[in-house]
Amino acid sequence: MVINEFLTALLAILGSPQAVMLVLIAVALGIILGAVPGISTTMAIAVLLPITFGMEMEMAILFLLGVFIASVYGGSISAILINIPGTPAAMVTQLDGYPMAQRGQGGQALKLALYASTVGGLFGILLLIGVSPLMAAAANMMQSAEFAAIAILGLVMLAFASSTSPVRGVMVGLIGILCGMVGFDTMTDIPRFDYSVPALQGGVDVVAMMLGIFGLAEVMKNLSGASNPDFQRPVIGNAVLSLASIFKRWGSMLRGSVIGAIIGCVPAVGSAIAVSVAYAQEVRLARDKSAFGSGEPRGVVAPEAANSSSIGGSLVPMMTLGIPGDTITAVLMGALLMHGLRPGPLLYVNNPEFFASVYAALFIGVMATLVVGLLLVRAVVRIMGIPPRILLVAIAVLCVVGAFAIRNSISDIYVMIFFGCVGYLLHLLRLPAAPLAFGLILGPILEENLGRALLLSRGAWSVFLDRPISLAILVLTLVVLLLPVLSGLWRRLKRPQLAGAAE
Amino acid sequence: MGFKKLVLGLSMLFALTGAALADESFPQKAVSMVVVWPAGGGHDIAARLVAEHAAEYLGQPIMINNVTGAAGSNGMRHVANADPDGYTVGLMGMHALVQSYMNPNAPSLDKFDPLAFLAFEPGSLQVRADSGIDSIEEYVEQLSRDPGSIVHGNDALGGNTFVYTTLLEKYFDVELTRVPYAGHAPNTGALVSGEITSAAMPIPQIVQHYQSGTVKVLGVMSEERNYMLPDVPTFREQGYDLVSGDYFIFFTPKGVPAEVRAKLEDAFLKAMDAPELRERAAVIGIEVQPGGQERAATVLKEQDALIYPVLLAEGMVHESLVK
Numbered sequence: 001m002v003i004n005e006f007l008t009a010l011l012a013i014l015g016s017p018q019a020v021m022l023v024l025i026a027v028a029l030g031i032i033l034g035a036v037p038g039i040s041t042t043m044a045i046a047v048l049l050p051i052t053f054g055m056e057m058e059m060a061i062l063f064l065l066g067v068f069i070a071s072v073y074g075g076s077i078s079a080i081l082i083n084i085p086g087t088p089a090a091m092v093t094q095l096d097g098y099p100m101a102q103r104g105q106g107g108q109a110l111k112l113a114l115y116a117s118t119v120g121g122l123f124g125i126l127l128l129i130g131v132s133p134l135m136a137a138a139a140n141m142m143q144s145a146e147f148a149a150i151a152i153l154g155l156v157m158l159a160f161a162s163s164t165s166p167v168r169g170v171m172v173g174l175i176g177i178l179c180g181m182v183g184f185d186t187m188t189d190i191p192r193f194d195y196s197v198p199a200l201q202g203g204v205d206v207v208a209m210m211l212g213i214f215g216l217a218e219v220m221k222n223l224s225g226a227s228n229p230d231f232q233r234p235v236i237g238n239a240v241l242s243l244a245s246i247f248k249r250w251g252s253m254l255r256g257s258v259i260g261a262i263i264g265c266v267p268a269v270g271s272a273i274a275v276s277v278a279y280a281q282e283v284r285l286a287r288d289k290s291a292f293g294s295g296e297p298r299g300v301v302a303p304e305a306a307n308s309s310s311i312g313g314s315l316v317p318m319m320t321l322g323i324p325g326d327t328i329t330a331v332l333m334g335a336l337l338m339h340g341l342r343p344g345p346l347l348y349v350n351n352p353e354f355f356a357s358v359y360a361a362l363f364i365g366v367m368a369t370l371v372v373g374l375l376l377v378r379a380v381v382r383i384m385g386i387p388p389r390i391l392l393v394a395i396a397v398l399c400v401v402g403a404f405a406i407r408n409s410i411s412d413i414y415v416m417i418f419f420g421c422v423g424y425l426l427h428l429l430r431l432p433a434a435p436l437a438f439g440l441i442l443g444p445i446l447e448e449n450l451g452r453a454l455l456l457s458r459g460a461w462s463v464f465l466d467r468p469i470s471l472a473i474l475v476l477t478l479v480v481l482l483l484p485v486l487s488g489l490w491r492r493l494k495r496p497q498l499a500g501a502a503e
Numbered sequence: 504m505g506f507k508k509l510v511l512g513l514s515m516l517f518a519l520t521g522a523a524l525a526d527e528s529f530p531q532k533a534v535s536m537v538v539v540w541p542a543g544g545g546h547d548i549a550a551r552l553v554a555e556h557a558a559e560y561l562g563q564p565i566m567i568n569n570v571t572g573a574a575g576s577n578g579m580r581h582v583a584n585a586d587p588d589g590y591t592v593g594l595m596g597m598h599a600l601v602q603s604y605m606n607p608n609a610p611s612l613d614k615f616d617p618l619a620f621l622a623f624e625p626g627s628l629q630v631r632a633d634s635g636i637d638s639i640e641e642y643v644e645q646l647s648r649d650p651g652s653i654v655h656g657n658d659a660l661g662g663n664t665f666v667y668t669t670l671l672e673k674y675f676d677v678e679l680t681r682v683p684y685a686g687h688a689p690n691t692g693a694l695v696s697g698e699i700t701s702a703a704m705p706i707p708q709i710v711q712h713y714q715s716g717t718v719k720v721l722g723v724m725s726e727e728r729n730y731m732l733p734d735v736p737t738f739r740e741q742g743y744d745l746v747s748g749d750y751f752i753f754f755t756p757k758g759v760p761a762e763v764r765a766k767l768e769d770a771f772l773k774a775m776d777a778p779e780l781r782e783r784a785a786v787i788g789i790e791v792q793p794g795g796q797e798r799a800a801t802v803l804k805e806q807d808a809l810i811y812p813v814l815l816a817e818g819m820v821h822e823s824l825v826k
Contacts, residue, residue: 046542046569053555143698184574186685189660191573191606198580198608202572322711323692327541330688334543338551340786344711407571408581448685455682456654456698 002129005356006363013062013364022059026066027368031376033067034074037084037215037395038402040207041071042327049335057339062361064335068328069121069365072271072307073373076113077380080300081106082395084215088206088441089271089307091434092279094214096292096299103295107377108245112297113304114373115246116253120305121366123257124264124312129359135313136320139265144453145463149473150266151446154273156477158438160280169435172426176439177446179204186448199411206440208403212416213433215399217423219392224424245297252282252298256305264310265317266325271310272441278306284483312362319343319358529589529763530563536753537585537593538569539578545687545707548787549621549751550594556774561766565592574661576602576609583610587758589767592618597749600803600810601661604820612807614757617799618764619771621751622789625725626667627735629709629718630701631694639721639741642701646677655679656690656699660819663749664690666810667703667724669817674745694718705749706731707788724748730790750806751789752799768795 013019026048033044044067052060075087080097093113100109127135158173159166182193183203194200256278263274282302283292292299315332317325322344324330333343341347341354348355386394403416419436426433457463464470536554540546547569554565570578575598585591593615602609630636630653636645646653657664664687672679682699684690687708693699694709695717702709710731712718722738723729724747738745753771755764774780775793784791794802814820 042542049542050551050555050567053551140692140696143693143696183572185659187659187683189574189605189662196608198573198576201606201608202577205572317692321692321695322708323688323695324543325688327543330541331543334548337548337787338783340783342707342711342786345715345717346711349715407577408568409570409572409577452682452684 002356002359005353006129006359009353009356009360010363012357013360019059019062022063023066023364023368024372026063027070027365027372028376030067030070031074031077031369031373034071035077035086036402037078037082037086037398038207038211038405039071040087041068041075041089042331043207043405044071045328045331045335049331049338052335053338057336057341058357058361060335060339061358062364064332065358065361066365066368068332069308069311069362070369070372072311073114073117073304073369075307076117076300076304077110080109080113081380082215082391083218084395085210088210088437089275089310090303091210091272091437092275092303093300093307095279095434096294096296099293099295100297100300105295109297109300110377110380111374112246112249112300114370114377116249116256116301116304117308117373118366118370119253120257120260120308121311121362121369123254123305124261124309125359125362125366127261127309128312128315128362132316132320132355135265135316139317139325140321141469142266143467144449144456145467145470146473147266147449148446148453149464149470149477150263150273151442151449153473153477153480154276154438154442155446156481157273157276157280158435158442160283160480169432172431172433173435173439176436177443178439179209179436180440180443181447186444187451199409199414202407202409202411204415204440205406205412206437207406208412208415209419209440210437211399211402212419212421213423213426213436215395215402216416216420217427217433219396219399220420220424221427222388222392249298249301252301253305255281255285256302257309259302260306260309261313263306264313271307271314272438274306274310275303276438278302280480284480308366315358315362319355320348321345322347529766530561532590533564533566534558534561534589534767535568535591536565537578537582537591538567539571539575539593539595539598540569541571542567542569545624545705545787546594546596546751549784549789552780552783552787553621553753553771553774556777556780557770560770560773573608574598574602574606574659576606579610579615580608582754582756583614585756587756589755589759589763591756592767593754594621595752595754596624597663597666597806597810598661600806601666601814601819604811604814604824605661607821607823612803615754616757616759616764616796617803618753618755618796619768619775620792620794620799620802621753621775622784622792623725623748623750624705624707624789625723625729625746625748626664626703627706627709627723627729627732628667628671628701628703628721628738629694629713630721631697632716632719633697634700634719636701636721637719639738639743642721643675643677646675646679650678651680653679653701654682654699655701655703656682656684656693657703658687658690659683659685662686663705664703666813667747669813670724670745670747671703673813673816674743705788710788730785731788747809750802752803754799764796 033039048067052063075090076093078084078086079090079094080101083094083098085091097109159170183201184191191201259278260274282298317323318329318333324333403412406412423433453463536550538547538550551567558565570581579599582593603612636642657668691708694702706729709718713720720735724738724745772793775791781791
């Protein structure tokens with residue numbers, strides 16, 4: 001029945017040339033905005049929101065979801081080519097994407113990311129169509145204890161997602177958590193670490209930090225010649241990708257998709273944790289771990305599949321409960337309200353065809369992203385022909401403009417410049433920068449929910465073990481943590497036997 | 504002779520008020536409307552709705568500018584520091600009043616002039632349907648019997664549901680176990696998931712959960728019943744004189760020429776009178792009660808008189824801001 005309505009809605013869109021044109025425009029805008037450092041998915045949607053006011057509601061949904069999906073892929077373009085994630089969800093993609101580009105496989109990395117996004121996106125929709133009531137029920141079981149447990153899982157996974165030693169990754173991550181405490185505390189509204197500077201009361205914005213530690217720091221690295229005497233122009237290389245090399249990664253794509261779809265339902269943290277878990281999972285499963293961080297295609301495929309498949313999941317709490325889990329779905333919900341539709345538990349009962357049209361819009365958005373994305377890879381090749389000096393200046397300018405655009409405040413530019421220096425310092429100390437941003441995203445979530453869970457349990461820490469889901473997540477975390485130790489022990493125990501057998 | 508002098512005087516007067524004459528041509532460019540909360544929230548869509556309609560009467564577009572952070576104080580400061588030329592307008596609610604007393608870095612409300620009044624948004628009291636509580640009487644009774652036995656979610660210190668909850672506790676002289684949430688969305692989520700038993704959310708947030716039977720609304724803190732919940736009585740109807748709510752007030756920085764403000768006010772009033780805007784606002788949960796500068800100023804003064812004593816009694820007023 002759902003399938004019938006889905007197909008009807010799909011045909012309705014495909015039957016209208018206007019609608020198809022609209023999706024293609026939406027997707028092209030989404031990819032470009034997503035690729036521009038500093039314009040996150042949230043901002044891309046917010047910026048384009050007023051355009052939809054004059055449209056019919058179905059068209060508006062089609063347009064906005066197209067932008068949503070495409071910008072998630074677009075974020076990987078700048079991550080791969082210039083080592084700056086276009087959106088926070090692409091933060092992990094660059095770990096292997098950028099080394100691939102430097103090795104002359106930029107075009108292949110872009111295409112792999114695109115195919116992985118397509119597979120992930122389709123998987124997310126499949127799950128949304130099949131089991132959205134189940135996903136809604138699961139999302140509704142999440143309480144403060146579970147959110148805290150998931151944040152802990154995310155932080156542990158972060159240790160694996162850093163290319164150098166896990167300990168260094170965790171150290172930087174902890175500094176990131178501290179950065180997350182700057183500003184008004186979300187629970188008590190008491191300003192912390194603000195030194196009575198009004199600009200610090202709003203806290204450190206993750207996009208401003210990302211632009212600094214990845215964008216400006218990259219420019220500084222190249223100017224100082226610390227990394228390489230002459231700037232290596234990102235190389236697109238041979239963008240032709242054999243079918244075989246895509247199918248070789250099907251395992252990573254599927255794993256990433258599953259992880260993204262499940263974790264994507266968790267409000268607020270979905271995609272950020274999903275990408276780090278997906279990446280860590282690949283590192284853990286790989287025989288040759290040293291390849292990660294220096295251009296392993298699986299390190300691009302898994303997180304890209306995960307961030308796209310989390311899109312479907314992130315829509316669930318907003319559409320079924322009327323509770324937006326993150327800023328992206330909050331903007332989408334605002335758009336629906338502007339068009340006279342209030343998401344909530346009654347929407348599904350009163351308006352099932354609306355859900356079908358959302359599924360159809362998502363499906364078309366994913367397919368259109370694939371088509372437009374493939375066409376754009378060629379255009380990107382041209383852009384990358386810009387002389388490196390000009391490109392570096394352009395990146396620096398984009399960082400400043402992007403930081404200002406977050407919330408139209410000059411102080412975010414200072415924050416960006418500060419973290420640019422921090423990023424450069426981390427580079428000199430050979431410390432990974434990505435955990436800093438993860439700490440900033442996950443820290444406040446952990447702190448807020450940990451505090452609230454303990455407030456509710458009246459200070460009893462057992463609350464994390466009494467609740468089955470939270471217990472399961474914590475056990476999983478422990479297994480992930482101990483697995484390398486245990487497998488190391490296992491190997492050490494086995495080696496003498498093997499040696500003995502050889503004799 | 505006298506006539507000549509008069510002409511001379513008048514022409515000098517005109518020369519002096521040249522700036523005011525230039526204002527005849529206001530607006531020459533797009534007007535920026537500062538929303539202190541992120542895109543997609545209640546304030547944001549209210550602002551976008553009015554901006555879209557008011558732009559037609561103003562003859563220039565009105566661009567939404569989300570200047571967020573620090574519980575709304577960043578945006579308020581942005582407007583306070585803007586040129587008083589009428590090209591910067593803001594939208595505020597209870598947050599601005601509360602922050603102006605709690606946070607020494609938040610601008611004082613003397614730095615602004617209210618421009619137009621959009622609507623009130625009453626607070627209300629909800630419990631989970633499975634809580635076994637059916638009326639305000641039972642709610643209060645349970646709390647008097649066993650203080651702190653109801654786990655209640657509200658905003659962080661200073662948010663509107665924090666204020667409603669504080670008023671509720673004071674009025675009935677009861678004690679709740681209060682749990683803070685960063686905003687209405689997670690607070691609603693907690694009520695629906697059962698992490699908390701009661702909340703004091705604005706009605707648009709919970710109306711569908713009420714209609715689907717998950718949540719019961721015990722009373723609305725307004726003078727008259729809310730159009731979204733016509734079958735739910737107000738606190739007053741049930742014999743409790745508890746009225747509180749948030750509000751939407753458009754404002755400009757201090758010092759904008761009166762003619763410019765009059766033009767803006769006129770455009771906003773016309774926009775808010777449009778039936779199409781009222782219909783769309785109703786979906787969002789806003790019952791438009793348009794008012795001009797005077798009404799906006801009166802409401803703000805009343806709210807100040809109402810809220811300040813509560814904040815003072817709660818020890819929330821910063822020592823440097825005690826009146």
